[in-house]
Structures are given as C-alpha cells and as structure tokens.
Amino acid sequence: MKKPKASSQVDRDTQDFLSKYLKEVKENNAAVFVGAGLSKSAGYVDWSGLLSEVAKGLGLDANRETDLVALAQYHLNSNATNRHHLTQLLIDEFSDLKDPTENHQILARLPVQTFWTTNYDRLIEKALEAGGKRVDAKYTKEQLATTRRGRDAVVYKMHGDIEQPDKAILSKDDYEKYHQTHGPFTTALSGDLVEKTFLFLGFSFTDPNLDFIMSRIRATFTNHQRQHYCIARKRSRNKGEKEAEFQYAKIKQDLVTQDLMRFNIKTIFVDEFSEITVLLKTLEDRYRRRTVFISGSAADYGTWGQAATEDFVAKLSRALIDKDLRITSGFGLGIGGAVVTGAVQQIYSTRQRSVDEQLVLRPFPIGITDTTERQETFTRYRVELIAQAGIAVFIMGNKTVGGSIVTADGMRSEFELAKKSGLYLIPVGASNSMAGDLWNEVMSDFDKCYPGASSSVKKLMSKLGEPTDKPETLLRPLLDLIQNLASGE
Structure with missing residues (x-):
C-alpha cells in the first residue's frame, strides 16, 4: 500500500x-x-437481491426501498403470515457453498x-x-x-x-x-x-x-x-x-x-x-512484522566459537522480546537453546508477559524414519511457523553429514518458504555457512528483495555481511534493521 x-x-x-x-x-x-x-x-445476494422477487410480487422495486425488513413483512402480510416462500428463498440463495x-x-x-x-x-x-x-x-x-x-x-x-x-x-x-x-x-x-x-x-x-x-x-x-x-x-x-x-x-x-x-x-x-x-x-x-522467525543450526561454530555464538543469539532473542516483538523458531541444533534462554529470561523479567504469547517453538520430530513422511512433516512445520512471521533472521546453517560439515538444506528450505510468503529476509552473512550464501543472494538482488527500501536498510544489511570474530558487534545493526522493518509503515 x-x-x-x-x-x-x-x-x-x-x-x-x-x-x-x-x-x-x-x-x-x-x-x-x-x-x-x-x-x-x-x-x-444482499438483502436487496434476496427480496427482489418479493418486491415485484408486491408491485415494488427492492432497489428503491430502504426498509427491507418492512418489505419482508409486507410479503408476510399479503400471504396470511405464511413464511414458506421466504424460507425457500433463503434455501435457494444460500445453500450453494x-x-x-x-x-x-x-x-x-x-x-x-x-x-x-x-x-x-x-x-x-x-x-x-x-x-x-x-x-x-x-x-x-x-x-x-x-x-x-x-x-x-x-x-x-x-x-x-x-x-x-x-x-x-x-x-x-x-x-x-x-x-x-x-x-x-x-x-x-x-x-x-x-x-x-x-x-x-x-x-x-x-x-x-x-x-x-x-x-x-x-x-x-x-x-x-x-x-x-x-x-x-x-x-x-x-x-x-x-x-x-x-x-x-x-x-x-x-x-x-x-x-x-x-x-x-x-x-x-x-x-x-x-x-x-x-x-x-x-x-x-x-501484525506479522511484529513476529520474527529465527532460522539457525550449528554443528560447527567456526571462528565465532560456541560460547560467543550462543551469547549472541541469546542477547538477540532477549532484545526482541524487550522490544515487544514475538519470536518463532524450529529449535535448530546448536541455536535453538540460546533462543529459548534469551527469550525466557526477558519474558520472566516482567510480570506483564507470558511465554505462550511471545515465544513459539516447534522442535522438529527427528524420530520419523519414513523419508517421505518426515519430509512432509518438516515442510508443514516450517510453513506453519513462517506463516506467523513477517521477518526472518538466518544464522549460520550447517550440519554434520557422514562426518563432514555441510551447509544446512533445511535453512535453504526455510529461506525459500519465507521468500514465497513475503517475509523480510535477513541473513546474518558474517555467520557464514548457509546464512553467508543467503546474504550474498539477498545483496545481489537487493532491490527485488526490498523494493523501495531506504538507503539505511541496505546499509544495515551490508554490515551484517562484514567479517568479524566477535558476533556481538553485529547486534546493534541487526536490531536496528529489525526495528526499522517492524515499525515501518
């Protein structure tokens, strides 16, 4: 608009x-x-359309009548209060689904x-x-x-x-x-x-x-x-x-x-x-922009290290709750626990909030052995989580396959679903792995991902891709970007 x-x-x-x-x-x-x-x-039909036939029978024009309740009553008066015809009109006009x-x-x-x-x-x-x-x-x-x-x-x-x-x-x-x-x-x-x-x-x-x-x-x-x-x-x-x-x-x-x-x-x-x-x-x-979907997984924390990464994610979650935003997440490996830690700490710091209202977590049911059923369940999970949000943040995104660290295809799926649903996409490129790839994609097609966005939005997004060994330095530009998008009209 x-x-x-x-x-x-x-x-x-x-x-x-x-x-x-x-x-x-x-x-x-x-x-x-x-x-x-x-x-x-x-x-x-509206009331006028419903009673058009009735009006004709009375010698009137339903389009010229302002008191349609009276029009229905006139019909009943002229038919000795027999309601059958009006009931049949309702059945004829509203039975089709x-x-x-x-x-x-x-x-x-x-x-x-x-x-x-x-x-x-x-x-x-x-x-x-x-x-x-x-x-x-x-x-x-x-x-x-x-x-x-x-x-x-x-x-x-x-x-x-x-x-x-x-x-x-x-x-x-x-x-x-x-x-x-x-x-x-x-x-x-x-x-x-x-x-x-x-x-x-x-x-x-x-x-x-x-x-x-x-x-x-x-x-x-x-x-x-x-x-x-x-x-x-x-x-x-x-x-x-x-x-x-x-x-x-x-x-x-x-x-x-x-x-x-x-x-x-x-x-x-x-x-x-x-x-x-x-x-x-x-x-x-x-409304949806007040909910942030956090996508992230980490089997390898890279140069950031586990402690610094978890601290970064926890502080991010805590700050989002403090700004009265809502969080949804799939409880990704190595990231989900930090989301819970930060969000719950902030929610419990005030009596005016509840976990149910501001935090929605959906741990993935990894025990499903049937490949097709597993994929269908995971997709449904992701669709339901993403549908509630207006902003999506992507952090790291890697997993272990056959003893090797590879980029997480699940994060790619979440990115595509979020893109299809019209969410604002915020990959933290400096966290590398899949998030780094996604950041490059967003920046290379920025005008399409953020049509009509101000120069400040692009500047903040650029900062999220600048290499750093201290993830905490990314908190301010990330939060400023989210706040900008959440409150923008």
Missing part, C-alpha cells in the same frame, strides 16, 4: 485506524462484525477470536477452518450456553444460519420478538461492544437490533464508549446518475457518518471496494 500523504485527513484517519486497531489485535481486544456486503463479493473471498481469508489469518455477523452463509466459518482454526458457531440461544473444546474463534450469527432457514430473522415480526427469541444474543453483543474494539465490514447500519443495542450502550456510557471502526466506500457518481441525485446521496452518507460518531464508530473511507482488501492486507502485514 502506498504511504498516505500527511496532508490528507482521510489518510491520517486511515493510518490512525491501522495503528490503533492493530494494538487491539495484539492485545486480544479486537472483534469483527461482518455484514452482507462482504458476502456479496463472494457471489451471494461458495468460497470465501480474500477478505475473509485475511480476517481468518488474524488472531481475532470474536466474529459477529448478520449473514446466514458459512463464509466466515469456512475461512477460519481452512486456516486450521477450530470454530464455535452460535446461531441459537441454546448454543450460547455451550462451549466447543479447544476453540480458536467464536462466530455469533445473530440472525440465524442457513441450516435453520425457517428460524432466520427476516421480518418486522422477527425483529419485534427478538428480545424474546434471541435475548441472550443482545446481552452477549452488548458485552462485546463494551469490552472489545469492533471493525465493521460490509455493514450498512440499518439493522434495528444493532441500533437498539448501540443506543443502550450510548445511554449507559455516554462519553466513555469504546472506539469502533467501519470501512466504507465513499459515494461516487453512478453511470447515468443525475448530479442532483448524486449530491443528495453524498449528503446522506455524510449525515450517516456523523450519526455513527454518536456511538463512537469512526468511518474509514475508501474510493473502491478493492481498497478494503489493501487495507486488510496492510493490517495483516503490520
């Missing part, structure tokens, strides 16, 4: 949103509310544990499950009283699910009885809106239930409401639209935006829907 101009209020708002919402994500205080707009891009969009996939990769939606489809659940997460979906009040063991995310479907189309919230009757039929959802959402920072996506804010809940929170907390955000497309002139109609719609959007501020919901505008994906990608990228 191009860096916004400081003079633009919209751009300042965008940067402020990215910074503050990222902080909430890191502290497990973030939630996402998904509306029909996100499902429409996957190929599902469409694939989640890129937006769904990005949201699923973020460490967000709370999702709310008014949609009936399964796109959120499908995206989360594809990402290896265990989902606890709740669309009946009875389900709120149970908890799926080992869940990674909860998806609250306040208007129901396609599995029970006859119980979906659609009409005025349904909304008026909501406090009786779905009262616990109101309580649960109220609690989350008070305790978590929400990001609203694809949501029009015309839902009576949410408006009622937000109003109660505003009345209770007045000027102490939690900050929330929504991303919306700025109204542009449609093809063939008259100037007066466009200006009217623009004024209406401005007024709705101002009204949302009563509930402390700040609107972040984009010019095109595709920019929502760019924003989410930027959010994910910045």
